[in-house]
Amino acid sequence: xxxxxxxxxxxxxxxxxxxxxxxxxxxxxxxxxxxxxxxxxxxxxxxxxxxxxxxxxxxxxxxxxxxxxxxxxxxxxxxxxxxxxxxxxxxxxxxxxxxxxxxxxxxxxxxxxx
Amino acid sequence: xxxxxxxxxxxxxxxxxxxxxxxxxxxxxxxxxxxxxxxxxxxxxxxxxxxxxxxxxxxxxxxxxxxxxxxxxxxxxxxxxxxxxxxxxxxxxxxxxxxxxxxxxxxxxxx
Numbered sequence: 001x002x003x004x005x006x007x008x009x010x011x012x013x014x015x016x017x018x019x020x021x022x023x024x025x026x027x028x029x030x031x032x033x034x035x036x037x038x039x040x041x042x043x044x045x046x047x048x049x050x051x052x053x054x055x056x057x058x059x060x061x062x063x064x065x066x067x068x069x070x071x072x073x074x075x076x077x078x079x080x081x082x083x084x085x086x087x088x089x090x091x092x093x094x095x096x097x098x099x100x101x102x103x104x105x106x107x108x109x110x111x112x113x114x
Numbered sequence: 115x116x117x118x119x120x121x122x123x124x125x126x127x128x129x130x131x132x133x134x135x136x137x138x139x140x141x142x143x144x145x146x147x148x149x150x151x152x153x154x155x156x157x158x159x160x161x162x163x164x165x166x167x168x169x170x171x172x173x174x175x176x177x178x179x180x181x182x183x184x185x186x187x188x189x190x191x192x193x194x195x196x197x198x199x200x201x202x203x204x205x206x207x208x209x210x211x212x213x214x215x216x217x218x219x220x221x222x223x224x225x
Contacts, residue, residue, distance in 0.1 A: 043215040
């Protein structure tokens with residue numbers, strides 16, 4: 001148990017569906033992240049939040065919409081996704097966003113878009 | 115943009131053999147981190163290297179940071195089946211946290 005909980009663990013959705021991924025961290029950290037992990041590709045940073053403010057949006061399509069209501073919770077709202085969006089979506093947290101912060105990852109949501 | 119490559123992509127060893135994965139960055143790094151992801155699992159932080167030429171050990175694992183701070187390696191001595199997984203390096207540049215992950219090396223260990 002890393003202290004970062006993600007739900008659901010698995011999600012299958014059609015291209016016209018709307019769904020949300022949830023992440024909660026119990027570590028008292030101030031920064032939270034969304035990463036995308038596709039087969040045979042490096043982990044891709046999608047969004048960074050520091051103290052509930054979005055500090056990084058890594059050219060992610062608008063069909064992915066993050067929300068950070070407080071420093072412990074992070075959501076990723078999904079709508080009109082494409083099959084190529086199928087991947088493992090990992091949430092992570094860190095104490096801050098300075099250099100040298102180590103990331104604590106959740107177990108991920110395995111997303112399949114049909 | 116910054117790129118971090120790892121070689122090999124995959125290695126299969128017999129238990130007891132040694133294993134090394136190499137990480138190379140296109141730019142000079144301020145620090146490098148290593149993570150391990152077990153099959154079906156999530157990345158778990160192993161270690162961070164900051165100084166040029168730094169060497170750190172964790173039991174059978176030895177981590178090195180190159181003198182030019184553009185490359186790093188992870189060496190496992192006498193592999194065990196518990197070492198199975200994918201090992202990622204992740205480098206940072208500049209003054210703000212923005213890790214660029216490497217492509218990963220998947221290690222398979224058989225008896």
